[in-house]
Amino acid sequence: MPEAQKDFYETLGVGEKATTEEIKKAYRQLAKKYHPDANPGNKEAERRFKEVSEAYGVLSDSKKRAQYDQMRKLGAGAFAGGGFQGFDFGDLFSGGGTGGGGGFSFEDLGGFGGLGSLFSNLFGSRIRPEAQGPRKGNDVLVELEIPFELAVEGGKTTVALSKEDNCKVCGGSGARPGSGTTTCQECGGQGSVSFVQGGYAVSRPCPKCLGRGVLAGDPCSTCAGRGTVRGPKKYAIKIPRGIATGEKIRLRGQGEPGVAGGPPGDIIAQVRVESHPFFTTKGANIYCTVSVNVAQAVLGSKVKVKTVDGRSVELKVPAGVQNGATFRLKGMGLKKNGLKGDQFVKVEVVTPEKITEKQKKLIEEFAREGGLEY
Ligand SMILES: [Zn+2]
Ligand SMILES: [Zn+2]
Structure with missing residues (x-):
């Protein structure tokens, strides 16, 4: 994870003997300066922000800091070329036995989205002008x-x-x-x-x-x-x-x-x-379409219509019904706030696409009888 020659003290601009308070103060100033919210799109600031946070993660923890100091004493060799040789970073960044266990990483903090809200918490009163006094959490x-x-x-x-x-x-x-x-x-x-x-x-x-x-x-x-x-x-x-x-x-x-x-x-x-293959809704009312054939339309019929409660009811289609005519099934709509909507059934008359020679003759006779042009 880290590059070679990382000096966490230098990153935070504090001396090796800095107190926890001084480290905290330095970190807050730098984190504020390089915070992504304050430097949108600035990769360099983002990089510095990560470095500063990483340095603070180590130096603010007395145990990790002691380990880190120990490592520095081992000499420049530990820092040269291959990074932290012989040093287990998983250990250095692990959560001190508080569960979670994994290494310290920005993903753990939820990426920059998470850090964003971290910092609006940390510096809320300064970065966000609307933040004053106790306030309700985000919806x-x-x-x-x-x-x-x-x-x-x-x-x-x-x-x-x-x-x-x-x-x-x-x-x-x-x-x-x-x-x-x-x-x-x-x-x-x-x-x-x-x-x-x-x-x-x-x-x-x-x-x-x-x-x-x-x-x-x-x-x-x-x-x-x-x-x-x-x-x-x-x-x-x-x-x-x-x-x-x-x-x-x-x-x-x-x-x-x-x-x-x-x-x-x-x-x-x-x-x-989610949409339904048969029903649509508007408010508490239900809408659907049923097909009838020409004979049903001309002679009248009883057709079965599904309702939203899973049953089906019989709708009486009168003789001579027109294509598009709509009928109401009272109280068969949605039940909402103690009220019941209705179900509206639109009738679609379907014309046969193929007929036999005999049917053709009968229809022709039907037309002549009614004086219909065709
Ligand atoms: Zn916690
Ligand atoms: Zn206080």
């Missing part, structure tokens, strides 16, 4: 395609989606378990600080503890200290009977975690009902 929008029958009858389904969630390892504190936390002196544990702006008292997330009210002894390695992780999860969704395409189902409090003590956002599932 998560998801498109939910459901079978026609489920929309008609209602029921349950699940949706899988990937979103920010509180880190299970540290419980959202961002502190490595066992490393302890202390109450933030800056905000007295409140997570937000007030200041006066234009004569008004305004509060915003505490810049020191990032709105948590506590300071981590060591950042949690699973979530890199941000308290949240991104991952896929399944959610059960109750589908109300008669739901239609475009309607939304809201799962309150299931969205992304709130910021600075704000409430979590919601999951909003926008429904798309």
Whole structure:
């Protein structure tokens, strides 16, 4: 993973004897400077940002830092040409026994999407002008395609989606378990600080503890200290009977975690009902088309029509029905909010494509009898 001759101290611009506080301070300044949100499309900034984060990941962890220092003492040879010879990077970047276990990588953080939200959390009050005080977590929008029958009858389904969630390892504190936390002196544990702006008292997330009210002894390695992780999860969704395409189902409090003590956002599932080969819907009404042959159209008939509840009913087609005529089956539509829609049946008269000689003669006779030109 790393190139040769990496000097994490140089990357962060601190001395070898720098305190944890100094390292943290340097990291925050550099991470802010090179953050992708602040440098859209700038590959060099992206590279620096990764380097800075990587350096911080090692130097902010006392155990990893000690290993790294030890390695530096082994001399330049360890750095030359082939990179970190004889040194197990998996070990250096592993999560210190906090689960997860794998090496430190940006994929673990959800790529830059994940880092983006990491940094809008870390620097929210500065990068995003709208961020002031506790605020609700982001709503998560998801498109939910459901079978026609489920929309008609209602029921349950699940949706899988990937979103920010509180880190299970540290419980959202961002502190490595066992490393302890202390109450933030800056905000007295409140997570937000007030200041006066234009004569008004305004509060915003505490810049020191990032709105948590506590300071981590060591950042949690699973979530890199941000308290949240991104991952896929399944959610059960109750589908109300008669739901239609475009309607939304809201799962309150299931969205992304709130910021600075704000409430979590919601999951909003926008429904798309799969099309059906026979039925279409509009509101609570059902539409379908049935075919009748010429004899049925001329003489009248009873035809069977399927309904959405799975039965079929008999529709009386009167003699002399016209192509396109529509009949209503009352109360056979969708049941929705205690109301029942209707089913509209359009009649399509089908003309035979092939007839026998005898049929032809009979039709000719039929035409002469009625004075029809042909
Ligand atoms: Zn964590
Ligand atoms: Zn604070």
